[in-house]
Amino acid sequence: MIGRRLATTEALLVLVSPDSDNELNQIEEWGRENGISVEAIDVGNDIESVYDRGTEYVGVTLGGDGTYLEGVRQFSPKQIPILGINAGSLAFLASISPEDLTDALSEVINGTATVDQRQQLQVEANDIDCTGINDVMIEHVPPENPVDRKITNLEVYAEDEFIGQYEGTGLAVSTPTGSTGVSLSAGGPIHYPKNNATLQVIPLHTHRLGVRPLIVDAETTIRITSAGPANLLVDGGRAQTTLSEDTTVTIQGAETPAHVINTSYDDGFFTSISEKLGWGVREGRDDTGSARVSAWRSPGESSSEESLYERAKRVATEAARAAGPPLRELHGQTESIEYKTDKSDIVTEADYKAENIITTVIEREFPDHGIRSEESVQRESSSEYTWSIDPLDGTGNFAHGNPNYSVSVALLEDDTPVVGVVYAPETNELFSAIRGERATLNGKPLETTDRTSLDECMLLSGYDPDGTFLTHSYRESRGVRRLGSAALNLCYLAAGSADAVWEYDTYPWDVSAGLVIARAAGATVTNANGQTYEVNRDLDSRNELVGSNGPLHETLLSHLTSADTLQTSVTSMNDD
Template sequence: FGAGTELKIIPDTEVYVLVDGGRATNLLKTKKVITITGSKMPAYLIKTSQSRGFFDRLGTNLGWGIGGEGGEADQKNGYGETTFEEVALELARNAAMGAGDVLRELHRKEEIEIFENPKGGKVTEADYLSENIITSLIRNKFPDHDIISEETVWEDNNSKYRWVIDPLDGTGNFIHKNPNYSVSVALLEENDPLVGVIYIPEIDQLYSAVRGGNAMVNGNVIKTTNRGEIRESMLITGHDPKGELLSSLYPVVKGVRRYGSAAINLAYLACGSADVVWEWDTNPWDVAAGILIVKCAGGRVTKKNGEEYILDFKIDNVNELLASNGQLHSNILVEINKD
């Protein structure tokens, strides 16, 4: 149809209306007026390898579909029957999984483009594409919110809400075809995590939490372990250039693992696959979602000296992190701070 075209259809029976090949579907009752109008914007056909699931998530968050559903009478606080936190959580889930779909496809490519970032580290086309997907969805839903992402985005709208994103945590693993990489999306309220989501594409695990609620993985409640003996504990470590971990904790724990993704480390602590996580240095986008998920699962997060861990956006500062199942925390602090 051209831009000035308008077509009205009044069905005699119930009908299903399908938009975009069935991507959006609605059952309409008899005598319901269906209005079809032409668009000023032409349609484009795009060939892509992305799955239908990816476009379903993308379309949901961009508001693609059949217009007029709900209406003002059904709105409550601007979000229908749902709360702000529920809307933000659903957005974070869909954004992380949508980006994860793309990362999974790129991970299977024989070659990907690799660049040097300003700090001298490696960044890939996958990092940038994932970031673009997530930030575009957030801007569409919450245009006034602040957004900070690891790669290129640092948007300050003077909002009390700030999205903190690591579009690809574990870039080194990704480059070397190692499956231990993840997507981390967190929403902060006055610098305190409100919503946190971590998605691990290669095993299709979606970790999530809302402040004050349960930690979840794929819809199931998770808890940290109740292990209280250090000698029986499993520890996950990040980069430890000074050898503090090896010198103090390695001799007294059951085992040590390293996955190369701080977000995965915290997710595994939250679900009981480990008892302690040590990170010598962290950035907010590495851990913002994971900290909330660990706390909602019953864990504890501090600095090495036992002080409260605070997300620090002065990224030149070393910001160490010690997380545990909670029961082990005091004893771990003693061991790691021994002279």
């Protein structure tokens, strides 16, 4: 989940604790003013009665940490991001004050909030099979007779490896979001919870000198066997059971994370820790979350050091990455038996969701710019700047479960591409460039190859209607590949994964971003006549593209000319 996607929010699901009527009224009034529907559900009730799978939701909790934990339980399986409003008497997870709630919500729908993933854990024991975002506590059962044994004996395994015996009050298995106080009391570390996929095994009042807190990867399966009766509580009692002798508990990281929204009105993690534990981060300074508000930018604003092109590249990057999660989710459904009869609907939904995210972000950041998308959005403008967008380049691949598809976003100045971003969601490859600067792949510079001989080169082909390019190039080269995404073809040329690319026909949204990236990496891109390739706004005329590493270009053009001549001759003979 990427923060920019929040700009497409259509509705709020609000879990409401008792005595939160004033805060709920504020949210409902804010929703009416901003065209966002609000569904209120009393805490303890299920959201299924109002949940619609096709709606872009934000989950809001009104209450303390208990309400927040209930929100995590209901929202996380549906991948709904969570915003916690502290309307209760005690809250650490829900940290936004009621005074800031409408400003925080505005930040969310403007797409300037952030979203981090919080590791959850999965617990199985007795009749419990549930997830938790904080911890699992296994503790001794208090004896009826005060002189009876007051410790518990637990055997702990990581996968099949025996860790040891834990004798004492019990132990906790904690996520990075779980109790920092419990960890510190056992001599353990402070876990920074954002995007941290680990679990920690923590002894409670241990009776063994050698037992220390242990950190494992979230994919590690932890098994705990109790030598006697013990109480098990998940997230402070949201689920609980009593373990009998020799009962085994299985704990591992949950597959679904919690998506936690952070705004400038939240206290930062270390600020919260320092306040609750009485630690001073900086002497004589108020380290509250509100002190950071001035550092945030509203849509349409940029820092004084950021040029228009740099800002455009940043926004395009954020928008393209934000489109990735829904595309990956829907791509995973295309080969599912449940969805095979609805492939066209899935592709249509993927196109719409990706386009909606990207165009919403761009419209908020650059309201004066024009937009041209392969899909439905066409916004003309008097500005010299226009965005060219293909939210899903490679729909055929996407529909068949093939990972070679991409998101292409480009900024054009007077019809000349000047900023390009291409994102491949399945491989998490992000190609980007500004005209006249270096092209990069995930921040690392790109450069084309320097091969000059066709028989040493790998070629990429687009749509080849009569097989001419393949027929006359395959034997003369190291091979011809067709990936099914024109944007990726140009990016792989830029990255040196291919030496040349040929496209029979192109549309602006297919190649605008790739053009900037390929040329910034050193590629030469022309039409079949050797003239500089230009984006063609006339969609009814064919626009052939020939791209190469540069040194190979004249050889490639000569080869294409001879192939065309041969094909024309063969066609003429067949006509006779």
